[in-house]
Amino acid sequence: MTGTSKAEQTGRIPAGGLRELGLVNWILAKLGARTVRAPQMHLFTTLGQHKRLFWLWLPYSGALLRGRLPRADTELVILRVAHLRGCEYELQHHRRMARRRGLDDTSQDAIFSWPHSSGSLSPRQRALLAATDEFVTTRSVSEDAWKQLSNHLDRRQLIEFCMLAGQYDGLAATMSALEIPLDHPGHG
Numbered sequence: 604m605t606g607t608s609k610a611e612q613t614g615r616i617p618a619g620g621l622r623e624l625g626l627v628n629w630i631l632a633k634l635g636a637r638t639v640r641a642p643q644m645h646l647f648t649t650l651g652q653h654k655r656l657f658w659l660w661l662p663y664s665g666a667l668l669r670g671r672l673p674r675a676d677t678e679l680v681i682l683r684v685a686h687l688r689g690c691e692y693e694l695q696h697h698r699r700m701a702r703r704r705g706l707d708d709t710s711q712d713a714i715f716s717w718p719h720s721s722g723s724l725s726p727r728q729r730a731l732l733a734a735t736d737e738f739v740t741t742r743s744v745s746e747d748a749w750k751q752l753s754n755h756l757d758r759r760q761l762i763e764f765c766m767l768a769g770q771y772d773g774l775a776a777t778m779s780a781l782e783i784p785l786d787h788p789g790h791g
Contacts, residue, residue: 614649614783614784615780619651624652628657631651645783667766671759671763675704677704678697679706682711685697687735687736688772688775690775695786718733726755734764738765739772
């Protein structure tokens with residue numbers, strides 16, 4: 604692999620095997636890899652080495668993926684966070700998931716080029732994107748963006764939006780700091 608550092612290939616914390624992960628986390632990592640059709644799911648083989656945090660994070664993250672927000676909205680927020688943070692790992696996984704949730708390549712291109720091209724985006728999607736941008740860049744949401752978002756989301760969904768954006772922003776930062784390698788190197 605010319606031009607690729609060892610850290611880029613293995614991450615700052617090498618992938619854990621059975622001994623580092625323990626049997627249950629090792630099995631989860633294998634199942635995760637099978638689900639994403641990769642030899643290894645590096646996120647799980649890295650985070651799974653901290654067994655307690657992994658077991659606390661996994662159901663929380665899963666609950667956000669299957670929360671009160673429509674799944675297309677969830678994926679829109681995740682894609683925008685990943686784009687803003689330059690997190691290729693999140694983009695690689697969630698571009699596929701977003702396609703299955705109804706966000707085709709044209710929709711995804713509009714999400715990535717927001718706010719410069721918003722013609723194909725619904726008012727709801729534009730409100731989600733504006734709030735996501737503010738949440739990630741300012742760590743809050745302005746009154747105007749909140750009002751727009753409140754036109755489309757109920758109270759629980761508003762809370763969930765904040766938790767979702769924060770979770771994926773924090774996860775992107777964690778993956779970046781740990782230099783977690785891609786599960787599908789060379790694929791977008």
